[in-house]
Amino acid sequence: MHVAHIASEVFPFSRSGGLGDVVGALPAVQAAQGSEVTVVSPWYASLGGETPGHLWAGDLPELGGALGLGDAPHVWVGEVRRGGVRYLFIGLSPFSRPGLYHDDDVWRYCAFGQAVLPVLRRLGTVPDVVHGHDWQAGLVVAHAQLAGLATVFSVHNLQYQGKWNFAEGSRWTGLPDWALGPDGLEKDGDVNLMKAGLTFADRVTTVSPTYAQEITTPQYGEGLEDLLGGLARQGRLSGILNGLDQERWDPRTDPDITPYGDLAGKAAATAALRAEFGLDSAPVLATVSRLAGQKGMDLLIEALPALTPDWNVVVLGGGDPLLEAALTGWAQHPRVAFAQGMNEALAHRIYAGADAFAMPSRFEPCGLSQMIAMRYGTLPVVRETGGLVDTVPHDVGFRFAEAEPQALAAACTETLAAYRQPGDWAGRVERAMRLDFSWDGPARHYLALYRSLR
CATH class of the missing domain: 3.40.50.2000 (Glycogen Phosphorylase B;)
Structure with a gap:
C-alpha cells in the first residue's frame, strides 16, 4: 500500500x-x-x-x-x-x-x-x-x-x-x-x-x-x-x-521539564510552574491555545472573576488582539499569568505543572491539548463537543454542556471539589496518565x- x-x-x-x-x-x-x-x-x-x-x-x-x-x-x-x-x-x-x-x-x-x-x-x-x-x-x-x-x-x-x-x-x-x-x-x-x-x-x-x-x-x-x-x-x-505523538509528549522523557512518571514528580512540576510565574498555593488552572472564539477563550476571560478566588490561572497563546488585550489587563491580578504568543518549551512546562486544563471550545474537531494534558497528569475541564467528548472519560476529567462562562465556572467548582479530595484526585490523575492515545x-x-x- x-x-x-x-x-x-x-x-x-x-x-x-x-x-x-x-x-x-x-x-x-x-x-x-x-x-x-x-x-x-x-x-x-x-x-x-x-x-x-x-x-x-x-x-x-x-x-x-x-x-x-x-x-x-x-x-x-x-x-x-x-x-x-x-x-x-x-x-x-x-x-x-x-x-x-x-x-x-x-x-x-x-x-x-x-x-x-x-x-x-x-x-x-x-x-x-x-x-x-x-x-x-x-x-x-x-x-x-x-x-x-x-x-x-x-x-x-x-x-x-x-x-x-x-x-x-x-x-x-x-x-x-x-x-x-x-x-x-x-x-x-x-x-x-x-x-x-x-x-x-x-x-x-x-x-x-x-x-x-x-x-x-x-x-x-x-x-x-x-x-x-x-x-x-x-x-x-x-x-x-x-x-498523539507519544514520544514527543512523554513526561518521563520530556527534555523541557524535569521528567516524571508518578504523582511525586507531578507535584514537583506544579511547584516549579508556580515558582516560574510567582503564583501562590492555590491549584493551577491553565490553557495553551489560540486566542479565538472557536476555542472559547472569551468564556474563560468572562469566568475569571468567579475563578480567581480559588484558582491560579495560566494562559499561553496568541491571536485575537481584543482577547490578548483583555488577558494582558488580567495579568495584573496576582493569580493570573499570561504569556503572549506560542512557546514550545513553556507549553511543555504548563502541561506538566498545571493541576487542571481548561478547554471551553465552542467546537473542537478533535483537539490534542486535552490528550497531552492527561498524559502529563493534568485533568481537563472541557465543553462537551467534538473530540473532547470522545477523549475525556467522566472518571478522569470534567465536562460542561453550554458555551457559557457560568457553565465553565460551575465545572471548575466541580473540579475544585475533586481536588480537595486527595484520594479522588490522585485516582483521576493516575487514570489519566495511563490512557493510550497512540496513533x-x-x-x-x-x-x-x-x-x-x-
Missing part, C-alpha cells in the same frame, strides 16, 4: 497547529506498520527542520497561464527521508514569501493543487491512495479523483474552507467546466476548495467520531451540512479519532479504509 498525504503543513518542517502535528505523526506510524508513505507539502521560504535535498527542478506547463505564473512555471522539488517516510516539498514562486499563510491563499493553493500530480508523475511516483488534508488539499483530491486514483479527504476544521469569488477563482483550478458548478466546487457563488475535497473524494473522514456527526447539523456544518449529511447517508463520511489504532483504521477503496 502506497499512500500520499497532501497537506499544507507537516511538523517539524512547517506547523501552525494541530494539522501539522497530525501530518507529522500519522505517516510515520503508517510507515512503521508497513505502508509506503509519501508526504507532499509546499516548500515555504521559512521551512524548518532538516534542509531538503534538491530532487528535481524544471518547467511545469500543466499549470497553464490562468494562474499568472507564465505558460510553463518553474518548479523545484526537495526531498527528506526520515522515519521510513519520504517528504516531498514542492517549490513554487507563490510560496517564496516568509510565513505559511497569507491573504491570497486560495490562489496559492490552487497553484500547489495543480502541481502535485504532475510532479509525482515526473518522479515516477504513483500512489495507491491520495489522502488530502483540509481545504488546502481539496483541489489535489479533485484532480486525483479525475485521474482515476483512489482518494480520501480529511476535514480537520470545517470552519476554514478556502473560498474565493467564482469568476476569478474558477480559472485557477484547472478543472473542467462540468466540475465547477453547484455539483462540483461552487458554493453560494464562490469557489470553495473544501467543497471540492468533499465532493470528489471517495471517502471523507473527520478527526473524531462525534465531530463527524456534528458537521451534518446546521449548528456545526458551516453551510455544508446538506452535502455532509448526504455523504453520511451514503456511508462515505466517518470519524477516525486523532492520535497505532487510528493508523490501522486508515489502512482498512484505504484497502476498502482498492
Whole structure:
C-alpha cells in the first residue's frame, strides 16, 4: 500500500497547529506498520527542520497561464527521508514569501493543487491512495479523483474552507467546466476548495467520531451540512479519532521539564510552574491555545472573576488582539499569568505543572491539548463537543454542556471539589496518565479504509 498525504503543513518542517502535528505523526506510524508513505507539502521560504535535498527542478506547463505564473512555471522539488517516510516539498514562486499563510491563499493553493500530480508523475511516483488534508488539499483530491486514483479527504476544521469569488477563482483550478458548478466546487457563488475535497473524494473522514456527526447539523456544518449529511447517508463520511505523538509528549522523557512518571514528580512540576510565574498555593488552572472564539477563550476571560478566588490561572497563546488585550489587563491580578504568543518549551512546562486544563471550545474537531494534558497528569475541564467528548472519560476529567462562562465556572467548582479530595484526585490523575492515545489504532483504521477503496 502506497499512500500520499497532501497537506499544507507537516511538523517539524512547517506547523501552525494541530494539522501539522497530525501530518507529522500519522505517516510515520503508517510507515512503521508497513505502508509506503509519501508526504507532499509546499516548500515555504521559512521551512524548518532538516534542509531538503534538491530532487528535481524544471518547467511545469500543466499549470497553464490562468494562474499568472507564465505558460510553463518553474518548479523545484526537495526531498527528506526520515522515519521510513519520504517528504516531498514542492517549490513554487507563490510560496517564496516568509510565513505559511497569507491573504491570497486560495490562489496559492490552487497553484500547489495543480502541481502535485504532475510532479509525482515526473518522479515516477504513483500512489495507491491520495489522502488530502483540509481545504488546502481539496483541489489535489479533485484532480486525483479525475485521474482515476483512489482518494480520501480529511476535514480537520470545517470552519476554514478556502473560498474565493467564482469568476476569478474558477480559472485557477484547472478543472473542467462540468466540475465547477453547484455539483462540483461552487458554493453560494464562490469557489470553495473544501467543497471540492468533499465532493470528489471517495471517502471523507473527520478527526473524531462525534465531530463527524456534528458537521451534518446546521449548528456545526458551516453551510455544508446538506452535502455532509448526504455523504453520511451514503456511508462515505466517518470519524477516525486523532492520535498523539507519544514520544514527543512523554513526561518521563520530556527534555523541557524535569521528567516524571508518578504523582511525586507531578507535584514537583506544579511547584516549579508556580515558582516560574510567582503564583501562590492555590491549584493551577491553565490553557495553551489560540486566542479565538472557536476555542472559547472569551468564556474563560468572562469566568475569571468567579475563578480567581480559588484558582491560579495560566494562559499561553496568541491571536485575537481584543482577547490578548483583555488577558494582558488580567495579568495584573496576582493569580493570573499570561504569556503572549506560542512557546514550545513553556507549553511543555504548563502541561506538566498545571493541576487542571481548561478547554471551553465552542467546537473542537478533535483537539490534542486535552490528550497531552492527561498524559502529563493534568485533568481537563472541557465543553462537551467534538473530540473532547470522545477523549475525556467522566472518571478522569470534567465536562460542561453550554458555551457559557457560568457553565465553565460551575465545572471548575466541580473540579475544585475533586481536588480537595486527595484520594479522588490522585485516582483521576493516575487514570489519566495511563490512557493510550497512540496513533497505532487510528493508523490501522486508515489502512482498512484505504484497502476498502482498492
